Amino acid sequence: MAVNVYFVRHGQTYLNLFHKYQGWSDAPLTEKGIEDGKRVGKALADVDFDYLFCSDMRRTVKTAELLAASHPTKIVHPEPDSSFREVFFGFFEGEDTATASMNIGLCRSYDELVSKYSVEKARDITKAADPFHLAENDAEFWQRMDKGLDRLRNLPDGSTAVVVSHGAAIRSIVSRYAKDKTLANEAPVNGSITKLSLTPDQTEIVFYNQLSLPE
Numbered sequence: 096m097a098v099n100v101y102f103v104r105h106g107q108t109y110l111n112l113f114h115k116y117q118g119w120s121d122a123p124l125t126e127k128g129i130e131d132g133k134r135v136g137k138a139l140a141d142v143d144f145d146y147l148f149c150s151d152m153r154r155t156v157k158t159a160e161l162l163a164a165s166h167p168t169k170i171v172h173p174e175p176d177s178s179f180r181e182v183f184f185g186f187f188e189g190e191d192t193a194t195a196s197m198n199i200g201l202c203r204s205y206d207e208l209v210s211k212y213s214v215e216k217a218r219d220i221t222k223a224a225d226p227f228h229l230a231e232n233d234a235e236f237w238q239r240m241d242k243g244l245d246r247l248r249n250l251p252d253g254s255t256a257v258v259v260s261h262g263a264a265i266r267s268i269v270s271r272y273a274k275d276k277t278l279a280n281e282a283p284v285n286g287s288i289t290k291l292s293l294t295p296d297q298t299e300i301v302f303y304n305q306l307s308l309p310e
Contacts, residue, residue: 096252097299100291101139102268103259105158106131107285114192116205118184118231118263121152128154131286132161138288138307139166142255148243149259151175158286159259173259178243181261184221185230199224205263210280214263214270240264248293265289273300 106128110117124132139162147163147170149155159173187195193203199221202208208217215233222232231239247256262282269289270279283289283304290301302309 097292097294098247098250098252099255100247100293101142101144101255101257102265102289102291103135103139103158103162103257104262104265104283104285104287104289105152105154105259106161108154110189111285116184116187116190116192116195118181118188118261119152120188121154124154124157128158128285129161132158133165134306135286135288136162136165139257141308142257144168144170144255144257146170146250146254146256147173147259148176148179148247148256149173150179150181150261150264151177152180152261155179155259155261159257162257162259176243176246178239178246179258179260179264180239182218182236182263182267183229183231185225186227187221187225187230206280206282209266209282214267214279236267240267244268244293244298247291248295268298269300269303272298273303278303 106124108122108124108128110122112125147159149159163170192205196202196204196208200208202211218233218236222230265283266279287304287306289303292299292301
């Protein structure tokens with residue numbers, strides 16, 4: 096049997112609203128972001144999940160709390176796990192997206208950077224462009240994220256988990272495991288749902304970047 100995992104992108108933050116690079120830097124949810132969290136809880140109302148995880152960033156913790164409060168689950172407090180953190184952009188954290196993307200890869204946005212180079216290569220060139228070389232490259236990102244995915248794979252057979260994570264992190268999973276790699280060219284929107292089916296040796300992307308459960 097497989098483990099079903101619903102990855103949710105956190106609600107909109109002020110750095111999202113201002114079009115700033117936001118990896119390990121953090122910002123509060125906007126009013127829309129709060130509504131994103133409530134809405135996704137209602138969207139998942141028919142999903143009886145056994146576990147609620149999130150990254151250890153306050154934007155995901157808050158979104159997970161809002162999700163749980165708007166869902167019939169008895170789970171009140173999500174379990175933070177740093178494995179599910181966003182990509183670390185190093186020197187470019189908090190910088191205007193257009194300016195940073197131009198400095199990294201002569202692109203006008205992070206989406207253009209991903210479309211031009213791929214999600215994986217975008218991380219490598221970001222680290223190369225970082226004067227401190229602290230940004231995560233692709234290998235460093237996956238060394239961390241794989242620990243989180245392995246934890247999910249080892250949940251009891253047939254269980255269901257919700258994980259509140261981040262845009263670039265979720266599209267990275269999709270880029271690696273989806274049959275259609277071009278899906279990852281589109282960023283998951285705030286409060287969107289992506290479903291994975293995990294077994295010890297397989298990862299299936301059931302659907303990506305949905306605001307409600309598909310019929």
